[in-house]
Amino acid sequence: MRFHETSLFGVLKYGGTQNMELYNCSAKTREQWFATGRAQPELGWALLAYGVVIEILYIPSLYVISRPAYRRMPCYKIMCLLGPIDMCAIVTNSIVNGYLLTQGAVFCTIFNIILSLPILYGAYFFWFTPPVxxxxxxxxxxxxxxxxxxxxxxxxxxxxxxxxxLLCALTCCLYTALCGLLAHQFGYSSDERKMSWAQKSIFIQATSICIANLVAALVYVFMQFFPTPQFFILLGHFGWELCHGFPAIVYLTINRSIRREVFRCLGFGAYLDHSKRHTAESRKITSMHAVSTDGVHPRISKNAAEA
Structure with a gap:
């Protein structure tokens, strides 16, 4: 068969997978094909649960990000675009993957479902390349x-x-350049120009996601050509899951703006206001205590300053 005929284009051309030599499952019955699989309920349910949790976390975050006030900022426009893509990927690599592991499925037991999944690669990969x-x-x-x-x-x-x-090569090159720029800008500068915690946090988040992406991309290429230990296959798959699941966790744990708006949407606005007031009062007390320990009472210091 020609290269493009092993894609979904070929499924339409030949009228189904059973008419395609390379995907013909008629040599065994469905039960016999199931016998070649390996059911793993524990791993399957763990992946499925992870996928469901990430999907639930993503919904309120995307609701907040899609608001006009956030869409005016370019970074949130990108996040709004990537969010649905991540959710679709999580459906495949966590929820569907987990369910199929619990069943011990292989291609020939669910070929009518599984051939629709390459849409995640985009239009070209969907129509003109072999499916994963x-x-x-x-x-x-x-x-x-x-x-x-x-x-x-x-x-x-x-x-x-x-x-x-290409993804691996570009990721390495871009991050090497970025690290060089950051080292040049902040490595030998004064205290006023050192990296803030927020900047460090964003850099760590982005680096973590890119490392996961790098591992997944390399492992998924390597295991298509060479015998690969099961541990590394799972490592690559977990990297793929992390690429699309980590942003949902970051939005609700690191990004204060999104977390605050999500809590308000869920009816926790009063709690946030109380917490904010309590934090402000604590900082005020801490500041006054710091001045007092220097041997000068805050009120005296204030009067002296006014004098």
């Missing part, structure tokens, strides 16, 4: 449906490999 398929044998997604032995090379997806390798 799940197998519980290796707990992850491969281009080879493992129907025939010794024919893995016929299922290869060069655009995917090129995409991931």
């Amino acid at each position: 398929l799940f197998t519980s044998v290796h707990d992850s997604w491969f281009f080879d449906p493992f129907i025939f032995e010794g024919r893995t090379a016929e299922y290869m997806n060069p655009p995917h490999t090129l995409n991931n390798l």
